[in-house]
Every structure is written in C-alpha cells, then in structure tokens.
Amino acid sequence: MIWWGSDERHAAYKKALAHFQRKNPKITIQETYSGYDGYFDKFNTNIAGGSAPDLLQMDTALVAQYARKGVLAPLDEYVGKTLDLTGFAKTLLAAGTVDGKLYGVPSGIGVNQLTVNRSALEKLGLKLPDREWTWADLKKTAQDVHRKSGGKIYGVDDGGGSTLQCFEIFAREKGQQFFSDDGKKLGFTSDTLQEWWEYWAEMRRTHASPPPAITSAAHNDLTKNAVVIGKALFTFDSGVYGAGGSITDAQLDFLPTPQGEWSGAREGNFVNGGVLLSATKASKKVADSVKIMSFFAQDATAIKDMQLLRGIPPTEKARDLIASGLTATDKLNMENADYISRRVSKAADALPAPVPPPQGADQIWDLLFQSNLAIAFGKKSVKAQLGQFFDQAAGILGG
Secondary structure (H helix, E strand, O other): OEEEOOHHHHHHHHHHHHHHHHHOOOOOOOOEEEOOOOHHHHHHHHHHOOOOOOEEEEEOOOHHHHHHOOOEOOOHHHEOOOEOOOOOOHHHHHHHEEOOEEOOEEOOEEOOEEEEEHHHHHHOOOOOOOOOOEHHHHHHHHHHHHHHOOOOOEEEOOOOOOHHHHHHHHHHHOOOOOEOOOOOOEOOOHHHHHHHHHHHHHHHHOOOOOOHHHHHHHOOOHHHOOOOOOOEEEEOOHHHEEOOEEOOOOOEEEEEOOEOOOOOOOOOOOOEOOEEEEEEOOOOOHHHHHHHHHHHHHOHHHHHHHOOEOEEOOOHHHHHHHHOOOOHHHHHHHHHHHHHHHHHHHOOOOOOOOOOOOOOHHHHHHHHHHHHHHHHOOOOOHHHHHHHHHHHHHHHHOO
16 A cells, blocks of 8 residues: 655554554555655656555546546445445545546545634724625635735735635636536636736735735745745645645634636535545456555544545534644634534535546646736736647647
C-alpha cells in the first residue's frame, strides 16, 4: 500500500493498519509513504516496470486519467458485499466514479470554503459574515477590513485566478461547469469569465484584495498566503488549515464560498471526496485491498485514528465518532463542511458534482492564475486576456 501526506497522516495510517493486521493476520501490508512531490512520478515508473502497488491513495483530480488508462480496478462487484459503503452519499461517491464505474473510495468530505482570521476581524470591530452571504457581501466586508485597518490590511486574497475554491463555484452558480462532460472543452462562457475578472479588478482597485505582487509570491507557497503573512483576513486557500493543522497562530473560522445574488442564481457548491483509496487492476490482491478500503470506511478504531487527516469523515457515523476528540477549530471546520454538504443535498437546482478533471486540467488551472495576474499587473486588458485564455485552453484540451 502506498500513500502520501504529512507525518501526522503517516502515523495515523500506520496505527490503523496495525489494528487491521491484528484482526486479519493472513493479510500482510507492506507500507510505502512519502510527500506528494514525486508520488505519482514514482507510481508511473512502477506501473511501467510491472511493480505497481496493490492499493494506493489516489488523487480525485487524477482518478479519471488512471481509470481510463486501465490502471485501476473497478470496485462495483464488491460493493454491498466485502466493501461496505453504508452512509456514503451518492454525490460523494461520484468523486471516485468514472464512466459509471467506481474506481476509488472517498476518504472524506472535501468542500470549497474560505478560511477566516476571525480574531483579527473581531479586533477591527467587524463580525463574521453570515453563512448565507453573497459576492456583494464579500466585497463590502473586504472593503470594510481595509478601511477599518487604516489601509494596513486587505480583506480577501485575490481569487481572480483561483479555480476550485471560487471560480468554479461562481460558474456553477450560473449553471455552467468548469469542464464539459467529455473533458474536451471548457464548460463556461467568455461572458462568465469576463464578469469574474472584472469583479476582482474592482476588488483590487478598492483595496479589498491585495496587489498582484502578494498574490504572485503566494502561488504554490502557503507560507506566503495573504492570511498567513497578515496581509488579508479571508483566503480561498483551504490548505491554510487542513491535514496536519494550521500554519498560522490566528484564531480561524470557516465560511462557504459566497452565493450569486443575481436572479436565477443556482447552488454552486458541491462536495468532493477528499482523497481516494484505489486498487490497481494488475494486482492479484484486489479482494484484500477492498477489505482494507472497507475497514477505513467503517471501522471505529480506524476512523478515530485518522480523525481529519484525510478530510472531514465521509459518513455521519464517522463524524459522530470523532467529534468529542476534536480541537475547537477542527469542530468549526467540520461544522462548516456539514453545513455545506446539507445545503448541497437539499438544493433542487444544484448541478451534478463536476466530472473528474481531464488531462491538461492542471495546465488550465495555472493558465487561469497567470491570466488573472497579467490583468492585475496591467500587462493585459480583461478583453485581450479573455481571447488569449480561450485560445490557449482549446489548444491544451485539444478542442
């Protein structure tokens, strides 16, 4: 079995797997773990050399690519037998489903949310916004932060180039997906992206968001995130608080991504699956791997060992089991995820969960970030950047 993660996640997996092996002495697990960097490069090398692992932690962003290449084993024949998925919502299982077949068991609920420096917000005499807030509310709150701080702090980090945490939600509120169902083209219109970029241009102009140098420095470096360095109080980067705790000493809280305030706006939020557990098709031990997946899904000891280290637990039973042992901030994080998942499940107008990202998705996401940065630095107008973005995206996706 292979996985990636923090030292805390490694220790939790090892503790849980030791318990599994005591209960299943005929199954011996060889554990290999690392950080995320290089994890899939090594996996690809192992596949090519015929030494792929039996069981692996899989990225929801990559499951479709590996499933369609025939690398992963479909799990449907085990569901309801040796694979107990009681309590898993259909919307959650969609994270591991490719072309109608299940290739990965979600480890938890992943939601798109803002992380807030609540203590600094309250110090300025401002209240945490209501969870049912809108993009207009975000703009006003962020402008209030800059004004109340005497111009020392911006409200929210620049989301103009952020994908999953905000632009994808915004597009879904307009009834549009980020990618088309077949993954061969973008699923949103030029008008939607133009409105988005103009919103963030206004946020920068009014100092509700920081200047582009701060945004650029924080790209792929959480230690330079605007909230972490004290330059903003709201961030769309949920990695500031996640598996392994917080990288800031501030008292944090969490909010759903804002809602559309226009007529006909839809529920844009969705629930994704944290990380997945998948079996490789070439393995002779798929049945044993399935038993381990089922163990992590339902065993009380495993659930308590893992806590929030693979995301918010995927079932109500699991969330209840760990609730008493959580820190105050973990509880706030879990409450917000629960709130979002309940709202999504009740929404009659919500789009289906996004399809697993196609090949080239990471290039598209980076293109969105760099395009917004070009506008922010004044190198391109919104209109000029729009045309270039759609042309380059079509080239990447082959559409």
